[in-house]
Amino acid sequence: MKKNHPKPGNFSRGFRIVALGGGTGLSALLRGLKQHVVRGDDKNPNAERPISDLAAIVTVTDDGGSSGRLRRENRILPPGDIRNCMTALSEDEHLLSQLFQYRFASGRGLKGHSFGNLFLTALHQITGDFAQAVKLSSEILAIRGRIFPATAANVTLEAVLNDGTVVRGESKISKSRKPIRKIRLHPRDCLPLPDTLEAIEKADLITLGPGSLYTSVVPNILVRGMAEAIETSQAMKVYFVNLMWQPGETISFTASQHLKVIQAHAGRKLVDCVVLNTAPIAAALQRRYARAKVEPVENDMDALHKLGVNIVTADLVSDAAIAQQRIRHDSAALAAVVLDLASRSRAFQVRKQALTAQRLRTK
Numbered sequence: 163m164k165k166n167h168p169k170p171g172n173f174s175r176g177f178r179i180v181a182l183g184g185g186t187g188l189s190a191l192l193r194g195l196k197q198h199v200v201r202g203d204d205k206n207p208n209a210e211r212p213i214s215d216l217a218a219i220v221t222v223t224d225d226g227g228s229s230g231r232l233r234r235e236n237r238i239l240p241p242g243d244i245r246n247c248m249t250a251l252s253e254d255e256h257l258l259s260q261l262f263q264y265r266f267a268s269g270r271g272l273k274g275h276s277f278g279n280l281f282l283t284a285l286h287q288i289t290g291d292f293a294q295a296v297k298l299s300s301e302i303l304a305i306r307g308r309i310f311p312a313t314a315a316n317v318t319l320e321a322v323l324n325d326g327t328v329v330r331g332e333s334k335i336s337k338s339r340k341p342i343r344k345i346r347l348h349p350r351d352c353l354p355l356p357d358t359l360e361a362i363e364k365a366d367l368i369t370l371g372p373g374s375l376y377t378s379v380v381p382n383i384l385v386r387g388m389a390e391a392i393e394t395s396q397a398m399k400v401y402f403v404n405l406m407w408q409p410g411e412t413i414s415f416t417a418s419q420h421l422k423v424i425q426a427h428a429g430r431k432l433v434d435c436v437v438l439n440t441a442p443i444a445a446a447l448q449r450r451y452a453r454a455k456v457e458p459v460e461n462d463m464d465a466l467h468k469l470g471v472n473i474v475t476a477d478l479v480s481d482a483a484i485a486q487q488r489i490r491h492d493s494a495a496l497a498a499v500v501l502d503l504a505s506r507s508r509a510f511q512v513r514k515q516a517l518t519a520q521r522l523r524t525k
Contacts, residue, residue, distance in 0.1 A: 176200055176207035176214020177504040180365040180397070182312075182382045184221035184243040187373030187491065190480075191402070192218055192250040192307065194497030199306040212501060216307035217361040218247050219354075221381040223319035223347070226333035228265070228275045232283050239292045239311055243378075245278035248296075251305035262303075293355055308361070312382045315352035319381055321345045332377050336410045344427065345376050347384045354385050362388075365397035366511070367504040370433065372402040372491050375420055376411045380427045389428040396514075398507035401433045402496065405443075405479065405489050407456045418465035425469075433471055437499055441477035443489060450487060458489075474499060 181191055199213045200206070207214050222239045224230065229240035249262050262278030285295035296309055321329045323340040335345070362368060371379050379401075383389045392399060401424060403417045412420065417438055425431055438461045451457065466473055476499050483490035 177212050177366045177501070177508065178215045178217075178361070178364050178397075179213055179367050179369070179500060179504060180217045180219065180361050181369045182219045182379070183369075183371055183373040184224075184378035184381075185373045186246070187371055187378060187402075187404070188218060188220065188243070189246045189250040190491045190493050191369065191372065191496045191500070192216070192247055194493030194495070195500060196251050196306045197494075198497060198501060201306070202304070212504075215361070215364075216251075217358075217365075218251070218307060218309045219312055219358055219361075219382055220244050220247055220309060221378055222311045222313060223317060223332045223377065223381050225318070225331045228279045230333065231275070232279055233316075236283055236287070237316065238283055238286050239314070239316065241279045241282035242276070244296055244309055244311065245276065245282060247309050248299060248303055248305055249278065251300075251303075251307045251309070253304045253306065308357075310355050310358045310361070312358070312388070313352040313354055313385045315349065317347045317349065317352050317381075319345060319377065320348055321376065336374070336377060338410050341413075342376055342411065345380055345384070347381065350384075350386070352385055354388050354391070359387070359391050362391045362395050362397075365395055366507050367500060368392055368395060368397045368399045369500060370399070370401045370424065372404055372496075374408055374411055375404065375415075375423055380424060383424070383428045383432065389430060389432060392432055393428075393430050396511055398434050398503055398510070399432055400435045400437060400474075400500075400503055402437045402478075402491075402499075403439070403461075404459055405439050405491065406451060406458055409454065409456060412459075413455065416460040416462040416465065418462050418469060420459070421466065421469055421471065431470065435472040435474060435503065436466055437474045437476065437478075439478040439491075440475040441479040443479060444484070447484065447487060447489065451489065474503065 198211055199216050200211045220243050224240035224242050229242035233240050264277045266272040266275050282295055286292045289295050293314055319332045321335045322343045324343050329335050329338050373379050403420055407413050478491050478495045480490045480492040
């Protein structure tokens, strides 16, 4: 399958990228972007490594599996999504992914836990600060980028369904089969980290997704002050639409419906650009997903245009995943789109600054 990989532009100063999300979607994006981040021993950005700063802001509402157990037993933030991001950004992903993703198959109290989750839990208990534990773990693993939990507060995700029923907990929300009216965080006054707000303010490009709409993307913008910070940032704001419907969250959703949910929860027009997949999916594989009542997300272009966003299309489906009878985003294709849009965003900012300076000189 042919991939459309846009070529990055001129990089006199490294790009600053902020990626919000969670789950496998964010990890796929980070895995692709990692290859373009300036190494620690070479601070000068170039055409091959144009990113000087990559910051991942990760949702912290997971309450299932190993993360949920550690959260309940140790009163920490869920480490699972952050662990996956650390693995995706690590220098030696093959070795570290085996170690950090290793899941104990037996052992009283150990069965079901991953080593990476236990590692983060131990560091949290040593430091008394989950964000600091993430920072130290990142340094130990020599990751190319920075990872921040969306908030340091121990938050719970709640969903209000169309019939008025309230479902509490991310794992229960994902299993619900009734349409979701809205989601919210409890407590609602949770705050982002100062480093997160600084990264957003200085960003050239801010990405949302790909990932579960209600449980990976939207929870980040519900943190108090996060949507406002994103809106006021000079960066281009980009949303990567999911490839397929998601059971329990977005059955029958078109691309524009995904966007409307984000804008409604943010309470403002947060997104400048929407990225859509145009790679065809084999009919046999579509039939396999259809048996689970899951279909590709419809690219309803006219509805998106009416929402006032720019649209970028690219072939974003992973060939490797298709070979395994799965539909997933291709990391390299995602990264190529991000670099192209970061270049456009930088050029726009430079022109805007030049016009401002010219107006000031003529006064």
